[in-house]
Amino acid sequence: MALDLPGITLRLAQTDDLPQIVNLERLAFAPLQSNTEIERDWFPQGLNPPGRRQFLAIEDLTRLGIGVYTQIDLALFIESQEFPTMGIAGVAVAPEGRKQRIARLLLEHALDHARTRQIPLIMLYPFQHGFYRQLGWAWVGRVHQYPVACRSLPLYPERFGIIPYDPEQHQSALQQIYQQSAARHNGWLKRQSSHWQSRLARNHGREIYCYVESGKLLGYVVFQFNFPETPLFQSLGLVVQEWVALTAEAYRGILGFLAALEDQVEVVVWNTYPEDPFPYLLKEQQRHRVAGQHSPLYGLTHRFGEMGGGFMWRLADLTAAFQLRPIQSGSAFTLTFQIDDPILGEQTLTVNFAAGQMQIVKKVAPAILKTSIAHLTELFCGLRRSTELVWTREIEFEGDRSLLQKLDIAWQSTPPFCWDFF
Numbered sequence: 001m002a003l004d005l006p007g008i009t010l011r012l013a014q015t016d017d018l019p020q021i022v023n024l025e026r027l028a029f030a031p032l033q034s035n036t037e038i039e040r041d042w043f044p045q046g047l048n049p050p051g052r053r054q055f056l057a058i059e060d061l062t063r064l065g066i067g068v069y070t071q072i073d074l075a076l077f078i079e080s081q082e083f084p085t086m087g088i089a090g091v092a093v094a095p096e097g098r099k100q101r102i103a104r105l106l107l108e109h110a111l112d113h114a115r116t117r118q119i120p121l122i123m124l125y126p127f128q129h130g131f132y133r134q135l136g137w138a139w140v141g142r143v144h145q146y147p148v149a150c151r152s153l154p155l156y157p158e159r160f161g162i163i164p165y166d167p168e169q170h171q172s173a174l175q176q177i178y179q180q181s182a183a184r185h186n187g188w189l190k191r192q193s194s195h196w197q198s199r200l201a202r203n204h205g206r207e208i209y210c211y212v213e214s215g216k217l218l219g220y221v222v223f224q225f226n227f228p229e230t231p232l233f234q235s236l237g238l239v240v241q242e243w244v245a246l247t248a249e250a251y252r253g254i255l256g257f258l259a260a261l262e263d264q265v266e267v268v269v270w271n272t273y274p275e276d277p278f279p280y281l282l283k284e285q286q287r288h289r290v291a292g293q294h295s296p297l298y299g300l301t302h303r304f305g306e307m308g309g310g311f312m313w314r315l316a317d318l319t320a321a322f323q324l325r326p327i328q329s330g331s332a333f334t335l336t337f338q339i340d341d342p343i344l345g346e347q348t349l350t351v352n353f354a355a356g357q358m359q360i361v362k363k364v365a366p367a368i369l370k371t372s373i374a375h376l377t378e379l380f381c382g383l384r385r386s387t388e389l390v391w392t393r394e395i396e397f398e399g400d401r402s403l404l405q406k407l408d409i410a411w412q413s414t415p416p417f418c419w420d421f422f
């Protein structure tokens, strides 16, 4: 791993570094704001609050900070198994330091730390997917968004189970049902109290409603009212930021409750994961219509939803990742992965798939799958299938082809989704 850039030292940030870091983050993400605003809004707890560590690259000659990034301790679920994960945020390089591989140095540093701590995954939200892909990250997080007329929603009777959220009464039950649901959904974060603070904060125009049955909280929805001036919304809109339903009744309760707002709310923007049955339940399969903007998408097809290209994952410690991931059961088989990694070089790993788990073995198998680390990450999380990747020639395979089908069955899984941003 090429962790060295001559003349640059990378270290954990210290309290005294705060002004430099604020300035770097301002220049990279909000150059029109003041340092005072950035410090107040982005660093209310100072540097390195619990679960977050900021690293600073310093130019030896000037002793000034030239790059910064944050590591966040996360955990998420794949097939109900908890995966320790490193989140990366706030990657910023000073304008005068750009295109000198400093960002690359920061990301190599993060990968090195993750591997030293046997962390299987690193997750981030990219400014550009290509930048991180060339360093081994894969785009795995998709969000579907449906801006639909409120009157298109189904007015389910379960809406009578919806009540307003009261922090004193509901906070702990709400957090519990989120965690329960997270364990059943790939990619959802196991939230710590710091995650909840921002999620449940009372913001102007943000509301939370709960679905309760016999005194038991079984679902909730968090949404933000907005009255944007954009032509899309001429009147009140409501953007769903998160919803959790442990039962079908809770899910129907949330939809029915939103439908009942039709006299006041014109548009509901429903954010969700691709497998959500939401689009099938609507009265109309088309997005909210804006006067003067009725062009169909294609032929006679209406515009309906949008897909967002979201977060990226990268396998970091492969041994930890393979040991943790449960697999679908099927007949046993062995595969050798020849992995091309832009940071770590070539790695070879032989894996025995048997009895619902994977075991790393020494003896190289006759079947060899040649893949980049990014494609391996796509396969590992269930987003894509090896048979498809061989067909598109994104990966190569030598050996008995039936093993590819076995691999696809073993790693079959709902692709990841995540409600949290960082």
Ligand SMILES: CC(C)(COP(=O)(O)OP(=O)(O)OC[C@H]1O[C@@H](n2cnc3c(N)ncnc32)[C@H](O)[C@@H]1OP(=O)(O)O)[C@@H](O)C(=O)NCCC(=O)NCCS
Residues within 6 Å of the ligand: 028, 029, 090, 091, 092, 093, 094, 097, 098, 099, 100, 101, 102, 103, 104, 105, 125, 126, 127, 128, 129, 130, 131, 132, 134
């Ligand atoms: C994005 C940013 C961090 C990059 O920093 P940098 O130090 O200039 O980047 P590097 O020099 O390390 O670039 C690494 C490599 O990525 C390549 N690259 C950059 N953008 C790319 C893209 N979209 N696709 C493919 N490769 C890309 C570079 O050409 C370089 O390759 P090379 O080393 O082979 O020449 C910096 O421009 C910045 O601070 N921007 C503002 C804040 C921001 O957007 N941060 C990202 C938050 S997710």
